[in-house]
Amino acid sequence: MPRPFYQHIDRQLSKPDLPSKKHILFILHDQLNLSAFPDELLRRKPLLLFVESAEKGNSLPYHKKKLTYVLSSQRHFAIACAEQGYEVCYHATKGHYDDGLQEIMDQAPQAHFHFMTPSEWSTRQRLYQLKKHHSERFTELPNTFFMADADQWKGKVSANFVMETFYREMRQQTGYLMDDQGKPAGGEWNFDELNRKKLPKGKSGPQVPEFQPDAITSEVMELVEDQFPDHFGSTEGFSYPVTRQQALDAADHFFQYRLPEFGPYEDAMAAGEYTLFHSKLSLHLNNGLLLPEELCNRAVSMYEDGLAPIQSVEGFIRQIIGWREYIKIYYEAMMPEVRxxxxxxxxxxxxxxxxxxxxxxxxxxxxxxxxxxxxxxxxxxxxxxxxxxxxxxxxxxxxxxxxxxxxxxxxxxxxxxxxxxxxxxxxxxxxxxxxxxxxxxxxxxxxxxxxxxxxxxxxxxxxxxxxxxxxxxxxxxxxxxxxxxxxxxxxxxxxxxxxxxxxxxxxxxxxxxxxxxxxxxxxxxxxxxxx
Ligand SMILES: Cc1cc2nc3c(=O)[nH]c(=O)nc-3n(C[C@H](O)[C@H](O)[C@H](O)COP(=O)(O)OP(=O)(O)OC[C@H]3O[C@@H](n4cnc5c(N)ncnc54)[C@H](O)[C@@H]3O)c2cc1C
Ligand code: SF4
CATH class of the missing domain: 1.10.579.10 (DNA Cyclobutane Dipyrimidine Photolyase, subunit A, domain 3)
Incomplete structure (x- = not known):
């Protein structure tokens, strides 16, 4: 009998025989990309475990569209993994992620659990507590959703560690927009001076593609309205991509229609224009549907093929390998006191x-x-x-x-x-x-x-x-x-x-x-x- 609000999940995923499982890989809601997990582990076809945590969902009055995005992406991803031949356990708990994990540990006494270091502090601390009490049952995998190794950099974080220094180092490390002599493409590291145009009157940004909710998303929207009624915003009009393919389509649209003018209008604002030439891809980068490398590779190839100017491509690359990575390093260095x-x-x-x-x-x-x-x-x-x-x-x-x-x-x-x-x-x-x-x-x-x-x-x-x-x-x-x-x-x-x-x-x-x-x-x- 399918659970209310989980009918699609329950119909599309068969119930695993937990007591017999030997290897379980716990995948968090912001780690939705199997290519980030070690091949060696995946070859052993572990049971993939996903948890929906009511306590996490209620810990802040999260926007109803955010909850819909997070849960629907996770559900779609779990089903896609099953379609690739993985056995999947999709578990809902009233508690937090560690409670959900403990509930499955109790049902799968023979299993060894693998998890990737959570990006967020509280979830990380919760899993560490569990691991401390059952150290023999856990293997922690390094978090590979970022391009820079935070452990290598975090000791440098101070008022003197400016983003620009870090960014240039990352440009050299990755080779993005570097010429054969090791010099920055276009002769400059930074084209910010060209990127401060006001939007001319009558000009507008291209329409951003919308993705109509399918049956899985619609069921999540019902769950969110039912269980998080007082949260911020509404689920009405939800049209975000929720699958890897949809996120790739959204990225395609950005590269084709917006990247060329991303740079010049990066700082512009205009009434009724909410995206302009920005990518609107951060939500997919941050839950793994898209990976930073693939967006950077695509942007660089647009520059090399003469399809986008250096000021736009450099501006975009700077946001991803510069700001985004630098921010993560700062977080690792400054938590938890900085709260x-x-x-x-x-x-x-x-x-x-x-x-x-x-x-x-x-x-x-x-x-x-x-x-x-x-x-x-x-x-x-x-x-x-x-x-x-x-x-x-x-x-x-x-x-x-x-x-x-x-x-x-x-x-x-x-x-x-x-x-x-x-x-x-x-x-x-x-x-x-x-x-x-x-x-x-x-x-x-x-x-x-x-x-x-x-x-x-x-x-x-x-x-x-x-x-x-x-x-x-x-x-x-x-x-x-x-x-x-x-x-x-x-x-x-x-x-x-x-x-x-x-x-x-x-x-x-x-x-x-x-x-x-x-x-x-x-x-x-x-x-x-x-x-
Ligand atoms: C007060 C404040 C709060 C912010 N909160 C968030 C947040 O919760 N989540 C988030 O992803 N970004 C946050 N940012 C950074 C930035 O505003 C967003 O990443 C960006 O606006 C997302 O829209 P976009 O995808 O269209 O970005 P684009 O302008 O298209 O930029 C491309 C990508 O660069 C990355 N990026 C750019 N700037 C930053 C930055 N400062 N930190 C991290 N990544 C960056 C994002 O992944 C973004 O998708 C915040 C910035 C400020 C000033
Ligand atoms: S409050 Fe009004 S006048 Fe002042 S900056 Fe905002 S829009 Fe302009």
């Missing part, structure tokens, strides 16, 4: 608009909408609008980190924590970034068309009609001059603040006080105790 990091000591709860999307600020509306709808936005809305606003409104960085973690489809702790507590909020005090991402409305106006449609005025500096980013930014510089007093443009900002008249400073303080006092906050402190 407590809060350089400025901000204690305010998340602004309520992060849950409702309701605000008069056009930029915030536009940057929150795709997150509420789809659990996605590209890098610049995450950094320069949402994190910027959180910083300027003195929001507790831990709450922002949790929000990014549950609201985004591509978020796993190893990637979201460094990006929020390191890169965007400066909570770590400057290990990852040299200053917090804080900026006035002019930056947003320069990179988008939002201000043309806003009820606030970008040209007004203080008062009820003025753009809140304008006065909140100076209020921030005035309160924390030390973080802006380094060098270059930042120190220029401190001296500009110092040159403002007392009256101007008073107006800035007053406008900020009024705005911050009236800002509605959302209390989600109950979340995140056990993730």
């Amino acid at each position: 407590e990091a809060n350089h400025f000591g901000f204690t305010e709860s998340l602004p309520e608009m992060f849950w409702t999307g309701k605000t008069d600020m056009k930029c915030m509306q536009e940057c929150l909408k795709p997150v509420l709808d789809d659990g996605y936005s590209h890098h610049i809305p995450r950094l320069m609008v949402l994190s910027n606003f959180s910083n300027l409104t003195r929001t507790n960085p831990y709450q922002l980190f949790l929000w990014f973690w549950y609201a985004y489809v591509d978020a796993y702790e190893w990637v979201v924590l460094p990006n929020v507590l390191g890169m965007s909020t400066y909570a770590d005090g400057g290990v990852l970034a040299s200053k917090p991402y804080a900026a006035g409305g002019n930056y947003i106006n320069k990179m988008s068309d939002y201000c043309n449609h806003c009820s606030y005025s970008i040209s007004k500096k203080t008062g009820d009609q003025a753009c809140p980013f304008n006065y909140l930014y100076w209020n921030f510089v005035g309160d924390f001059p030390e973080v802006f007093s380094g060098s270059g443009r930042s120190s220029f900002m401190t001296s500009m603040w110092n040159k403002k008249s007392d009256e101007e400073k008073h107006q800035i303080r007053e406008s900020s006080r009024k705005f911050l006092d009236s800002l509605k906050r959302y209390d989600d402190t109950e979340f995140g105790e056990e993730v």
Whole structure:
């Protein structure tokens, strides 16, 4: 009799005879690619074990589309493994992953278990506890979903270990975009200067392909709506790829139609344009449906075949072998203490608009909408609008980190924590970034068309009609001059603040006080105790 919400799984996978099993390979929801596992182990045809954990799903109010993506991808992958001739056990537990594993261990007393080091800290610690108590029953495999060996690099993590140094080393190691003399292709390591174009009026990004839910995904959507009713967002309109083939098709579309213009418009934002020329592939890289090497190889071959310019291909490669890998190394070096990091000591709860999307600020509306709808936005809305606003409104960085973690489809702790507590909020005090991402409305106006449609005025500096980013930014510089007093443009900002008249400073303080006092906050402190 099929279990409710598991009818397709139960019909398509036969029940394994657990007591007789000798080798079981436990595959986590973010390790969905057999080519990452050792051939030698796979040749022995171990039973493949997948676990759905209700406790993990409930540990944060994860976006319903994220839960749908994670569970549906895992179910499709489990069925695809069975079609390749593997025996599969698909287990649902009320507990966490270790509880699920223990339940199967009890039913398979003869089995030896293999698992790959989990990318996320809590799951890793849980499996380590289990392994500690049953060391003879476990073999741990190194995590091969990343291109750099974190153990080799993590000792270097400090304020002096900049991404650029690491990235150049990775370029040399991989040979991506390197010429025969060992020099960077195109004569430069970095084409960022060419990659800061605003989207011209009337131009839009190509339509991103949508994948209609099949019967398996539809069943997962029903489960999510039934069992996680109060979570963020909705399952309605779910159209993400959930199989390897669909993810490959989505990647094809990116390479064909978006990569050539990825570079020039990498930092652009525009009303109603949520993906522009970005890949929207992070969710598949982060659960294994796609591998970083295959995307890099494809991008490099597009450059070599003259199908995409160097500034786009270099920009894309930099994100993957540079930022993505560097972020993972930072996570390995800084956990678990960094979870407590809060350089400025901000204690305010998340602004309520992060849950409702309701605000008069056009930029915030536009940057929150795709997150509420789809659990996605590209890098610049995450950094320069949402994190910027959180910083300027003195929001507790831990709450922002949790929000990014549950609201985004591509978020796993190893990637979201460094990006929020390191890169965007400066909570770590400057290990990852040299200053917090804080900026006035002019930056947003320069990179988008939002201000043309806003009820606030970008040209007004203080008062009820003025753009809140304008006065909140100076209020921030005035309160924390030390973080802006380094060098270059930042120190220029401190001296500009110092040159403002007392009256101007008073107006800035007053406008900020009024705005911050009236800002509605959302209390989600109950979340995140056990993730
Ligand atoms: C506050 C904040 C939170 C973020 N949270 C996440 C997250 O939870 N998950 C996540 O994958 N990325 C996160 N990022 C990084 C980046 O914004 C996303 O990877 C990117 O926007 C995903 O969209 P895309 O696939 O269209 O990316 P593209 O612009 O097409 O970039 C290509 C790929 O490069 C990788 N990449 C680029 N920048 C980063 C980075 N800083 N860290 C890690 N990988 C990177 C991603 O895998 C991405 O798919 C965050 C950034 C910020 C500032
Ligand atoms: S005017 Fe200010 S609040 Fe309005 S869209 Fe522009 S930056 Fe955002």
